[in-house]
Structures are given as C-alpha cells and as structure tokens.
Amino acid sequence: GDVAAGKTKYNACISCHGAQGQGQAIFPKLAGTPAEKTTELLKKYRAGETVGPNTPLMAPQAATLSDEDIANLAAYIETL
Amino acid sequence: GDVAAGKTKYNACISCHGAQGQGQAIFPKLAGTPAEKTTELLKKYRAGETVGPNTPLMAPQAATLSDEDIANLAAYIETL
Numbered sequence: 007g008d009v010a011a012g013k014t015k016y017n018a019c020i021s022c023h024g025a026q027g028q029g030q031a032i033f034p035k036l037a038g039t040p041a042e043k044t045t046e047l048l049k050k051y052r053a054g055e056t057v058g059p060n061t062p063l064m065a066p067q068a069a070t071l072s073d074e075d076i077a078n079l080a081a082y083i084e085t086l
Numbered sequence: 087g088d089v090a091a092g093k094t095k096y097n098a099c100i101s102c103h104g105a106q107g108q109g110q111a112i113f114p115k116l117a118g119t120p121a122e123k124t125t126e127l128l129k130k131y132r133a134g135e136t137v138g139p140n141t142p143l144m145a146p147q148a149a150t151l152s153d154e155d156i157a158n159l160a161a162y163i164e165t166l
Binding site for chain 1: 098100102110111112139140142143145147150
C-alpha cells in the first residue's frame with residue numbers, strides 16, 4: 007500500500023479515531039495495527055458483515071473504498 | 087419523510103451523535119433539528135461541499151443516501 011495516499015484517505019477517519027490513530031471514547035485505537043488486520047476488517051465492513059458495535063457507521067465508510075484505498079489506508083495506519 | 091424508515095437509517099448516526107441525537111465531544115447535537123436544515127446539510131455533504139470540520143467523515147456517509155433516505159432521516163431527527 008501507498009502510505010502517502012493512505013494518509014490522504016485517512017482524513018475521513020480522524021474525527022473518530024484521531025489524527026494519530028489514538029482512538030477516543032467508543033472509537034478504537036488504530037495506531038500500529040498490522041496492515042493485514044486493517045485490510046481484513048475494512049473488507050468485512052465493505053461486504054456488509056457485522057464486525058462490532060460501530061458497524062452501522064463503518065459500513066457506509068468502507069463502501070466508498072476501493073481495494074487500493076484499503077491497501078493504502080492499511081499501510082498508513084501501520085505507520086501510526 | 088417517513089419517520090420509521092428514518093429511524094432505521096439513523097442507526098449509522100448513533101455511534102457519533104447518540105441514540106437520542108444528543109451529540110458528544112466534537113459530534114453535534116441533532117435532536118430537534120428542523121427537517122429542512124438536516125436536508126440542506128446532508129445534501130451539501132453529499133455534493134462534496136465543505137460544511138464543517140467533520141466533512142471528511144460525513145461526505146462518505148451522505149454519499150450512500152438517496153433523496154428519500156435524506157427526507158426520512160430529516161423527519162426522524164426532527165422528532166428526537
């Protein structure tokens with residue numbers, strides 16, 4: 007994944023997960039998550055699977071992402 | 087708008103805005119917002135306009151909504 011492109015896509019994640027992926031309240035910490043794990047979860051959300059309590063929020067977010075977007079986001083998040 | 091259908095669509099909003107539209111942290115209170123205002127804002131988000139600091143989050147959310155979805159959500163939120 008392209009870290010710089012992932013950083014741009016990550017703008018959509020900041021309100022909940024924080025600029026450093028630190029998380030807040032019910033929104034989990036993302037920083038340092040292995041890219042493989044982020045990819046797996048975003049693809050589950052995109053496929054309409056129930057992942058956790060924030061699934062109704064994350065499904066529409068993931069629906070807008072291409073495989074490349076997911077790879078880029080996953081690469082960026084791993085660097086946080 | 088159809089309030090019952092709006093309530094179902096509102097599931098995507100709960101993580102940030104709360105089940106009663108009470109808001110939390112940087113996520114504004116929605117309860118009681120006039121339907122006309124909600125409709126206007128969701129259509130701006132959907133059109134890619136910058137509305138406020140959470141625009142990068144709200145744009146993908148709004149992108150998944152039809153005109154009917156927006157009317158229903160707006161009707162439901164007005165009842166909160």
